[in-house]
Amino acid sequence: MKAIDYHLQTKHYPNKFAKSLGYLDWDNQPSPYKKYFTKSIPLPLTKPLNYTYEQLYTKNPPLPLDIYSISKLFEYSLSLSAIKEYHFSRWAVRVNPSSGNLHPEESYIILKNKVCHFNPKNFALEIIGESKEELITNGAIVILTSIPLREAWKYGERALRYTLLDTGHAIGALRFASNLLGWKMRLIDDIKEETLKKLIGLDKQNFYENEEEIFEAAFYIQNPKINLKAFEKIEFNLSYFPLAKEKVRWDIIYQEFPTSSYKPTYINSKTIFLPSPFSADEIIRYRRSALNFKKSYIKKEDFLDILDKTLPRKMPPFDVGIAGKIDFLVFVNRVDGIASGLYFFKRDENKLTLIEKGDFSKVAKLINCNQDLGENSAFTLSMVVDKKEIKSDYHYKMAMFEAGMIGQILYLEAEAKNLRGCGIGCFFDDLITIEMLQNPNLLALYSFSIGEPIVDERIIPIKPNALKVE
Numbered sequence: 001m002k003a004i005d006y007h008l009q010t011k012h013y014p015n016k017f018a019k020s021l022g023y024l025d026w027d028n029q030p031s032p033y034k035k036y037f038t039k040s041i042p043l044p045l046t047k048p049l050n051y052t053y054e055q056l057y058t059k060n061p062p063l064p065l066d067i068y069s070i071s072k073l074f075e076y077s078l079s080l081s082a083i084k085e086y087h088f089s090r091w092a093v094r095v096n097p098s099s100g101n102l103h104p105e106e107s108y109i110i111l112k113n114k115v116c117h118f119n120p121k122n123f124a125l126e127i128i129g130e131s132k133e134e135l136i137t138n139g140a141i142v143i144l145t146s147i148p149l150r151e152a153w154k155y156g157e158r159a160l161r162y163t164l165l166d167t168g169h170a171i172g173a174l175r176f177a178s179n180l181l182g183w184k185m186r187l188i189d190d191i192k193e194e195t196l197k198k199l200i201g202l203d204k205q206n207f208y209e210n211e212e213e214i215f216e217a218a219f220y221i222q223n224p225k226i227n228l229k230a231f232e233k234i235e236f237n238l239s240y241f242p243l244a245k246e247k248v249r250w251d252i253i254y255q256e257f258p259t260s261s262y263k264p265t266y267i268n269s270k271t272i273f274l275p276s277p278f279s280a281d282e283i284i285r286y287r288r289s290a291l292n293f294k295k296s297y298i299k300k301e302d303f304l305d306i307l308d309k310t311l312p313r314k315m316p317p318f319d320v321g322i323a324g325k326i327d328f329l330v331f332v333n334r335v336d337g338i339a340s341g342l343y344f345f346k347r348d349e350n351k352l353t354l355i356e357k358g359d360f361s362k363v364a365k366l367i368n369c370n371q372d373l374g375e376n377s378a379f380t381l382s383m384v385v386d387k388k389e390i391k392s393d394y395h396y397k398m399a400m401f402e403a404g405m406i407g408q409i410l411y412l413e414a415e416a417k418n419l420r421g422c423g424i425g426c427f428f429d430d431l432i433t434i435e436m437l438q439n440p441n442l443l444a445l446y447s448f449s450i451g452e453p454i455v456d457e458r459i460i461p462i463k464p465n466a467l468k469v470e
């Protein structure tokens with residue numbers, strides 16, 4: 001099946017949602033933590049990097065690639081960062097967001113002579129493969145995978161969309177973290193996916209039924225040289241604790257995205273940075289999703305600066321080699337000095353055009369599955385892409401990654417401006433593309449709201465290893 005057909009088949013309509021179980025089978029929720037039965041290396045806790053907000057984007061001095069900096073890479077991208085408590089329930093949330101907090105993604109790092117899996121619950125690296133020779137010199141490789149079952153448990157057929165968006169967020173989070181450490185990070189597109197899977201033993205894993213883990217993307221960190229021959233001799237330790245008991249399978253979400261000739265398209269334009277009261281460390285570690293907003297006005301310069309940071313410049317996170325032609329339908333609800341109304345933001349031209357003045361906040365709620373976030377936000381946007389940009393299934397995957405990466409920028413930008421954001425994966429596709437934009441050639445990929453949040457009392461920040469179990 002073509003990726004675009006998948007997208008079309010998993011639209012939500014006001015009177016019909018994409019197929020799913022329709023209820024949550026709490027007894028069989030898949031675990032968000034994969035744990036291998038193998039030796040693990042606890043990651044040391046390290047001091048915060050004393051960097052400003054703008055250093056998220058600008059060049060920083062390179063730190064040596066060692067256990068301390070690798071610990072920082074994971075702490076600032078994929079680690080646990082807080083506990084939420086509600087009545088008698090407690091759950092952990094992470095530096096990176098995830099639809100429904102289900103966290104389908106897994107991450108691996110290959111460094112020197114070791115292949116490791118990052119275990120966020122224990123804040124540790126589990127050694128799944130070791131070689132007598134160096135596997136990698138001059139850098140590292142990071143590989144992201146996902147376990148679609150975790151998302152499908154709640155979202156059924158639409159789960160693949162969320163999985164790809166979550167991976168986009170993870171890529172964005174890793175890129176900001178690696179940039180603070182002064183490292184380059186580039187999408188690997190010169191090695192076949194089949195080979196990349198072998199580097200972490202993905203081709204050899206004996207998954208429990210319906211627990212397949214699928215390859216998402218791989219990245220060079222710095223300028224690594226890879227000894228591909230040495231990987232063939234590794235005996236991987238791949239047994240792991242099962243994730244769930246009974247599992248419903250949604251075949252449609254298991255898609256292949258063969259690598260094809262994708263070229264990122266960047267724009268050349270200067271940027272400036274408004275000062276933020278928060279450091280890069282605070283912005284990253286205290287990022288949260290807003291549950292709802294106060295209906296207050298935000299400053300025009302904050303709104304414009306947030307849009308500016310989403311432009312596809314060759315700077316983090318897009319400089320990993322993912323940048324395309326996603327545009328925004330913007331619902332300006334409450335921005336001082338900007339007329340409320342419906343706008344179109346063409347990212348590659350940095351152009352915001354008024355479509356119609358007026359109060360569209362109730363429409364912003366309606367199109368986003370009737371979620372209050374849309375109505376009460378200062379602004380809400382919907383990311384769209386023209387079908388003609390999706391030249392292959394691989395382009396679809398890249399567009400979804402890019403949408404997630406834009407979402408990650410929006411989350412961090414909101415925090416930097418003492419506001420808060422929330423990703424919105426639940427929206428009525430055709431209301432955005434056909435009703436509002438009157439363009440059936442568009443695909444709606446992802447929505448996002450920003451505003452002044454209603455304070456969430458339930459958040460207790462934690463250290464990344466606070467839930468560690470022996």
Ligand SMILES: Cc1cc2nc3c(=O)[nH]c(=O)nc-3n(C[C@H](O)[C@H](O)[C@H](O)COP(=O)(O)O)c2cc1C
Binds near residue numbers: 093096287289422426
């Ligand atoms: C791709 C994606 C889609 C999301 N969709 C929604 C949504 O439709 N409604 C909502 O209230 N939150 C949505 N969220 C927010 C998640 O529920 C939130 O990230 C998760 O509960 C973890 O909380 P945290 O972001 O504070 O870590 C979405 C997040 C992501 C990354």
